[in-house]
Amino acid sequence: MKFNIAVLAGDGIGPEVTEQAIKALDAIADVFDHSFVYTNALVGACAIDQTGNPLPDETIEICKESDAVLFGAIGHPKYDNDPSAKVRPEQGLLKLRKSLGLFCNIRPVKAFDRLIDNSPLKREIISGTDISIYRELTGGIYFGDKHLSEDGQVATDGCSYSVEEISRITHLAFKEAQNRRKKITLVDKANVLETSRLWRKTVTEIAKDYADVELDFLFVDNAAMQMILNPSQFDVILTENLFGDIISDEASVIGGSIGLLASASVGSTVGMFEPIHGSFPQATGKNIANPLASILSAAMMLRHLDLHKEAAAIENAVEKSLELGITTGDINPKKPFTTAKVGDFIADFLTHPEDTNRNFKNIHMGQSTII
Ligand SMILES: NC(=O)C1=CN([C@@H]2O[C@H](COP(=O)(O)OP(=O)(O)OC[C@H]3O[C@@H](n4cnc5c(N)ncnc54)[C@H](O)[C@@H]3O)[C@@H](O)[C@H]2O)C=CC1
Numbered sequence: 001m002k003f004n005i006a007v008l009a010g011d012g013i014g015p016e017v018t019e020q021a022i023k024a025l026d027a028i029a030d031v032f033d034h035s036f037v038y039t040n041a042l043v044g045a046c047a048i049d050q051t052g053n054p055l056p057d058e059t060i061e062i063c064k065e066s067d068a069v070l071f072g073a074i075g076h077p078k079y080d081n082d083p084s085a086k087v088r089p090e091q092g093l094l095k096l097r098k099s100l101g102l103f104c105n106i107r108p109v110k111a112f113d114r115l116i117d118n119s120p121l122k123r124e125i126i127s128g129t130d131i132s133i134y135r136e137l138t139g140g141i142y143f144g145d146k147h148l149s150e151d152g153q154v155a156t157d158g159c160s161y162s163v164e165e166i167s168r169i170t171h172l173a174f175k176e177a178q179n180r181r182k183k184i185t186l187v188d189k190a191n192v193l194e195t196s197r198l199w200r201k202t203v204t205e206i207a208k209d210y211a212d213v214e215l216d217f218l219f220v221d222n223a224a225m226q227m228i229l230n231p232s233q234f235d236v237i238l239t240e241n242l243f244g245d246i247i248s249d250e251a252s253v254i255g256g257s258i259g260l261l262a263s264a265s266v267g268s269t270v271g272m273f274e275p276i277h278g279s280f281p282q283a284t285g286k287n288i289a290n291p292l293a294s295i296l297s298a299a300m301m302l303r304h305l306d307l308h309k310e311a312a313a314i315e316n317a318v319e320k321s322l323e324l325g326i327t328t329g330d331i332n333p334k335k336p337f338t339t340a341k342v343g344d345f346i347a348d349f350l351t352h353p354e355d356t357n358r359n360f361k362n363i364h365m366g367q368s369t370i371i
Pocket residue numbers: 013017072073074075076077080090093257258259274275276277278279280281288289290291293330
């Protein structure tokens with residue numbers, strides 16, 4: 001089958017990790033006789049540099065006309081270090097999510113068996129952890145009215161949620177829980193925030209339609225602690241935009257590195273598939289960033305396109321790279337492989353899964369493998 005994929009590689013390590021995901025997709029196309037047609041488009045700091053706009057209209061059009069969007073990362077220190085910058089790369093990502101109606105961001109968090117001892121958390125604490133975080137993505141404080149007083153002394157960010165915004169992601173989260181261990185934890189701050197109280201009320205109402213799913217509530221401060229103390233208690237976590245952003249970076253410690261955490265952003269139109277990490281500016285161009293989050297995001301994209309065998313093949317290849325230690329320095333500091341070599345291994349394993357000797361030979365060929 002033929003699929004049109006919009007590729008928004010973005011800034012920093014975005015292009016390097018996205019290139020590895022495309023190697024994996026090309027290998028899948030070979031093995032399963034598909035055709036992926038890629039259209040590159042600008043977003044973020046590189047889009048500002050070239051057009052003055054972090055999200056050119058053309059990018060939105062390309063995404064809307066595609067079957068799926070593969071996103072890298074955006075962000076650049078020249079904006080992070082300039083609080084008065086009027087145009088920022090992050091505005092491009094937020095507007096993109098809004099324009100494509102991507103209200104639901106799904107972030108799976110797993111303790112990979114092979115990596116359990118890489119986590120700073122104890123084996124007995126993280127063992128068996130398998131969480132699906134449902135983060136609301138197009139509402140809340142990231143999208144509220146912003147204001148800075150004329151004298152620059154007071155800044156305001158508004159946070160609002162409607163019943164409709166809460167309901168649509170809540171239904172998706174309950175359906176996911178029905179296919180998993182049938183438990184949802186709503187993470188909020190309902191002891192303080194009006195928006196959180198609306199979340200509790202709305203989610204409690206909707207829960208009546210899903211009698212087989214257990215619903216519980218946790219304040220976000222306690223949830224942050226529970227994520228470290230006892231993460232395997234969680235099945236599906238449902239939460240608003242800001243809390244989901246923070247708690248999922250925290251949860252990445254369980255897997256051993258944020259460089260492993262993939263995500264799917266879905267909603268009313270085309271889906272977008274993106275690692276949860278940012279542009280990791282310190283690593284730009286160094287060939288050291290972990291590409292597995294991007295590769296696993298491509299696997300989530302394939303699942304969304306109903307290509308389940310293909311997605312499983314990528315996940316299996318990632319497991320193999322972890323098993324053999326063909327991984328970057330964040331999880332393999334003693335003998336790190338480069339970003340590109342990890343991508344080469346995954347692609348080669350996908351096309352020749354029975355021939356580990358060949359896979360090894362391929363990644364040891366050419367320029368030095370180990371940094
Ligand atoms: N979705 C996106 O495009 C996001 C963009 N950002 C932007 O990225 C820029 C940098 O932000 P930071 O807060 O430093 O977050 P970041 O996620 O880029 O990096 C934080 C730390 O995570 C680790 N890390 C991240 N990606 C990794 C990878 N692939 N392999 C190995 N280690 C990895 C590194 O230790 C890094 O110092 C900022 O401009 C920010 O606004 C931040 C988060 C998400």
